[in-house]
Amino acid sequence: MRDVIVVGAGGGGPVVAAELAGRGLDVLLLEAGAPHDNPAEEWTHFENDAFNPADGYFRVGPQDRSRPAWIRDQPQNSYVWNVTGVGGTTLHYYGNSPRAYPGAFAGYEGADRSAYDTAHAFPFGYAELVPYYEWVEAVLPVQTAPMGRKERVFFDGCEALGLPVQTTKDTHGVAFRPQENAILQPQGTAGRTADSSLLHYPQAQGCTFCGFCAQGCRSPLDAPRNLVAKRSTDNSYVPMAVTASAWATTGRDATLVTDAFVTQVHTEVRGGERVVTGVTYRTNDDRDTVREDGRVVVLAAGCVETPRLWLSSGLPNPYDQVGRGLTDHHLDWVVGTFDKDTGASRGPASAARAEFPGYGCIEQGGLPPALQAFSMSFSGSGIRGQYDLGRGKRGAWDGVSGRLRGSELKDVMNNGIDRMLSLLVITADDVEAHNRVRLSPLYPRDEHGSPARVELDGSRRSAATVRRRDYLANRAAEILRGAGAKKVYRIDWAPLILHTQSSMRMGADPADSVLDARCEARGVKRLFVADNSALANSLGGPNPTLTTQALATRTAEVIFSTYFGGDPWVRFESPVPSTDPRISAAL
Known part of the structure; x- marks a missing residue:
């Protein structure tokens, strides 16, 4: 009998595992994908080798790349950019670690309150999460990104717009700043x-x-x-979890099992309450099916797999909220071309941002050539100069929004990766019930159960979400103009399901949420969720990983104090950085 079983070693699961193993609990951390033990030999800088959805090392599939990827049912024009393996989707994230906007939380009384999705606020105040932010920022650590040429170009554009500089981690108004990065x-x-x-x-x-x-x-x-x-969890919280005894005198090492695809969450009724009892997982070499019992189970398999596993396991869903409310920050991409060196390919890929509370944010993003070409040819509007789908838009950019192709795309790419600057629009999208994850009615069950169906219809966004995205796209184009761009393109991305969150959202009302204010499942005691799916909303726009990790730290404290009778901060008077030399020595 394990004390705690954590399903998923992505952005949130290893945080819970490290925190609880460091407090002396017996923790089993299960990951469906590869261990990625030796990145220097396993990984390359070739983009197809990394991102090919069929056999790339960053795909949704088993460790053995000769075996097929796992099926996802995607009925719309979209790209779900998830990763399996230790580190999960933090493996390809840019380390951007801003805090959420205070307006996404209960009790916010700012002048811009009405701009937020207040119907789906976090069920506690922003101030309650600040100590957990500070803890994670010290553990990773999160630091202000180093500045280079591309950041200077971005800042020139922000200054041309008259934006002030932000000097605090908390965001309370429109401003620009260096990224707070986990690098x-x-x-x-x-x-x-x-x-x-x-x-x-x-x-x-x-x-x-x-x-x-x-x-x-x-x-x-x-x-x-x-x-x-880069402080992806394979480099930070996972080493802490598996060497917990090296840095905490009460700690014991968590057990990490990879290629372990969980197929069932087990429960039983005790004293009139349904209680979680453990999980069953398959090894991906198909040799074994393993049952593990646990006093507490934490689901952290991601916004797609966590609701899929819940539904496949037949767990309670009385209000039909499991999987609903999927948000993706309604991302967009605005590109400027320059007649000078922007340094776009050098340094941390994304090291500067501009904040627009109530609307979302804009961050400078650097991509290698093939991904840059992909980013400019992935649109929901149609093809620039050829046709549109009735959604092409005009604004501060040149011409009508849409994908680049043919000679136009070649001309932009031939101008050089270091003579362009790309800005990512990150929208504060509303939580909408029709955007969801459910079991596929199309594909048959496989050895893992029914595949997940991801439904995120870009044509059915709320009017408020569309308005915020258009506002940000115009500000992004104006920043590029102010920085000296000769031509500006708005791509109007189709759903790039990357900043996924809220498909198992926490909330105050059981009728529109799955988890209570402690991230414990309603209807199943001792079952918690600790990935992006637990987030109550889109955070007002900022990148979700840091908030997920702060919330997972808080969840670990709840588990330890509620079900194991512990003082939540015993032996944790101050955070232990994941760069601690004791961890290096143990590894």
Whole structure:
């Protein structure tokens, strides 16, 4: 009998595992995908090798890349950019770690309150989460991103718009600032040379400015795993969890099992209440089916797999809220071309942002060439200059929104990756029940159960969501103009389901939420959720990972104090950084 079973080693699960193992509990951490033990040998900077959805090392599928990927049912024109494996989708994230906007929480009384989705606010105040933000920021650590040429170009555009500089982690008004990134600052030769022979640890430490954040971080070469630059959970919380006894005197190491696809969550009725009792998982070599019993189960398999597993397990869903309310920040992409070097390919991929509370945010984004070409040819409007789908828009950009193709795309790419600047629009989208994850009615059951169907119809967004996105796209175009762009393109992305959240949302009302204010499931005691799906809403726009990790820290405290009789902060008077040398020595 395990104390705690955590399903999923992505952005949130390892946080719970590390916090509870560090407090002395017996924790089993199950991950359906690959362990990624040796990124220096397993990963490359080739984009197709990383992102091919059929056999890329960053796909939704088993460790053995010769075996087929796992099926997802996607009825609309969309791309679900999830990753399986230790680290989950944090493997390709950019490390951006802003806090949520206070207006996304209960009790907010700011002048812009009406701009937020107040019907789906977090069921507690923003101030309650701040200590957990501070804790995670110290553990990862989160630091202000180093600045380079592309950030200077972005800042020039923001200054041309008259935006002020933000100097605090909390956002209370329109402003621009460097990113708060979970990427270690460059030291030694890092960031000072492109000579790969000089970029080995310990001569180089932290970010080496390689520009390939999306392909998974393996720099600097030869660094201990917990000192790799990007603080994806495979480099931060997972090493802490599996070496918990090395850094906490009461700790015991969590057990990590990979290639372990959970197919069933077990419950039983005790004293009139349904209580979780454990899980069953399949090993992906198809040799074994394993039953594990646990006193507490934490689902952290992501916004698609957590509701799929819930529904496939036949768990209670009295208000039909499981899987509903999926948000994706209604992302968009605005690109400017320049006649000067913007430095777009160098340094952390995204190191600057502008905040527009009530609308969302804009961040400078750097992509390698193939992903940049993909980003400009993925649209819900149609093809620029050829046809549109009745949704093409005019604004501060050139011409009508839409995808680039043919000679126009070639001309933009031939101008050079370092003579363009791309801005990601991140919208504060409303929680809408018709955007959801459910079991597929189309595909038959496989060895894991019914595949997930992801329904996110870009044509059925609320009027408020569309208005916010258009506002941000215009501000992004104006920033690029102010920075000196010669031409500006709005792509009007189709749903790129990347910043997914809220499909198992917490809330105050059982009629429109799955989890209570402690992230414990209604209807099943001792069952918690600790991934992006637990978030109550779209946070007002900011990237979701830091908030998920702060909420997971809070959830670990709830589990420890409620079900194991512990003082939540015993031996945790101050955070232990994931870069602690005791972890390096144990690894």
